[in-house]
Amino acid sequence: MNRSPLRRAALPAALLLSLSLAACSGANESATPAPGGSSAAETLSGELSGAGASTQTAAQTAWAAGFGATNPDVQVNYNPAGSSAGREQFLSGATDFGGSDAVLDDEELTQGQERCTGGNAMDLPVYISPIAIVYNLEGVDDLQLSAPTLANIFLGKITTWNDPAIVADNPQAQLPAGPITPVHRSDGSGTTENFTDYLFDVAPDVWTAEPDSDWPLQTGESAQGTSGIIQAVTGAAGSIGYADLSQAGDLSKASIKVGDAYVAPSAEGAAALVDASPEAEGRPEGDIAIELDHKTTAAGAYPLALVSYALVCSAYEDAAQGALVKAYLEYVVSEEGQQAAAKSAGSAPISATLRTQITESLNRIGA
Structure with missing residues (x-):
């Protein structure tokens, strides 16, 4: 039997986590460039909304704080309403990005083509935890x-x-x-x-x-x-x-x-389990779905783990909003962002190889 990577996921009661990071700053104040950050010549501003897996709650808090340190005019809101709710809200266009402990299934990927204005939805593995x-x-x-x-x-x-x-x-x-x-x-x-x-x-x-x-x-x-x-x-x-x-x-x-x-x-x-596991076949361009190899005997691998994904579009109707999503996720998968999540949530930082793959997928946004 061929099974796609975990297709369904949690729907606990929604608890709004509002990560309000908009801060007062002078109009001419410059910020130190950082992963997903901005400079005086390229100032990011606006609001990002996300919803989904509660497993990402602590990590999203850390990511929003780190991103906000160099982008004080961006407010990131993440509602840990559960993976199912995260997929539903993202596909309906209610949020800019989603969080899910299971990748989009075939029906949801089809919905993603409509939601993503001619592009496609992408699952990007950003959080790994035993x-x-x-x-x-x-x-x-x-x-x-x-x-x-x-x-x-x-x-x-x-x-x-x-x-x-x-x-x-x-x-x-x-x-x-x-x-x-x-x-x-x-x-x-x-x-x-x-x-x-x-x-x-x-x-x-x-x-x-x-x-x-x-x-x-x-x-x-x-x-x-x-x-x-x-x-x-x-x-x-x-x-x-x-x-x-x-x-x-x-x-x-x-x-x-x-x-x-x-x-x-x-x-x-x-992390060793994820590195020893193949990607699922037949996925859209830019999508990175991990087919966990629970039977692995790779040295040091722990066979029972969770991979949680960020759900994004390769094309957004509002190009400026797509640029915000891209910048935020670039910080999330950066070494700094992954270390922030590891410190806050005890998660496993993604490998350099996986970071390169995700960055290539993010470069599709607005291309």
Whole structure:
């Protein structure tokens, strides 16, 4: 079966994040040029609106602040309403750019041709983060899990921590006999789809449900949003869940089996996974959709990660607005922008190779 990269994603309740960065500055004040920045001879001004993946919230805050430092007359507003809402609002023309943990599907790409005034919509991977398996189990700090074991836990077939399958993954651990409480998202979520996509790819004989942004089973307990998962696992001994590593806090994180080794979640491991993964075929010009290779055995790669995308047009009806989008995204993918996101959100900076590809796509805007 040929599956395109994750097609659906989260739609949590919208919470407007207004990043108002317009600042008073003298008419003759010059700014130091920077990635996506401007000089006295090329002053950017106006307002940019975006909406979408809540996973990008902290990163978008950092990006808007950094961009605003050299472009004080530009205001960037990002509404973390969820990936589905981000795609819908971008395709309807309600926003200048979108954020999504899943790429546009074929139907949405067709809509993008109309929205983008003769051009096409492009998915650009701007945010990479590992998905951590978080757990609350006293006395067990270095839990190791293979994909089949993990799948059976969330299927509800492995119900106690001293089950033989978990013991086999953790021969040195002192595992208690207590019950396991798996916790999944109650809302549609790109994190859920990435997690179920991983299980579907790596443990297909165990996990047979198609990847989906909505939890596909009537098992375990549910919680609203990433914060709900973290709160539920923190508050219940013996529980286990999945969440963006940047929000996992002090909870214990399991290492996932890759080949013959177990790899802990890290930004570097997620970046290694992306670099080891191919691009999806049959996409429009300028579109960069990553087909995550969850089965990779590349050194240091962590197999369970999330790639979140910026959605932009190759052509905007308002050329000046297109120039603003281009300048902002140039900052987002710059080394400075990626380091700002890494510091703020714990994400993995994109590679130099991927940065070059995205820059080539951005150069299509207004060309």
